Amino acid sequence: MNWLTAIDSRLSRWAMYVACLGLVGLVAVVDYGVTLRYGFNHAPPFVEQVALLLVICVAMFGAAAGVRDEGHIGMETLVSLMSEKVQHWVGIVVGLLTIVFAGLLVYGCTLMAISVHGSTIPTLGISEAFRYLPPVIAGVFIILFSIEHLVATFTGKKVEPSWH
16 A cells, blocks of 8 residues: 555645645636726636636645545544444445545546537637546546545555645
């Protein structure tokens, strides 16, 4: 598991860096758009589309990093009331469901990217498929991170957070 942990730790850090850079970029682009719209009565047409792409990046890569570091939404109070054996199996079911969800995310977004690759985002002049690239990449990360957690569960180890 050492090689998987080393890879996943780096991927998680990169995902968080992308999410943080996306958030900084989002704030900058929106501030720029608001300043030009209300200060100079000139609304740049690309601001909304760039902001949407950045929101997708922030949400998807932030979610992937959250899965690796177990920062996702859970019902820990309820699960902690269960026996240790049941907690073990709940963790396995959650890991498997997360893999299924991420697999469907990758599959669906890949199909969407293929179906819209010939269209362009009007104000940016790039393919609409770029909207679906962050969810596909983040979905692959989530699958890898969930596999790492399942392996750790079966081997009795704990996954160290990337930000320790």
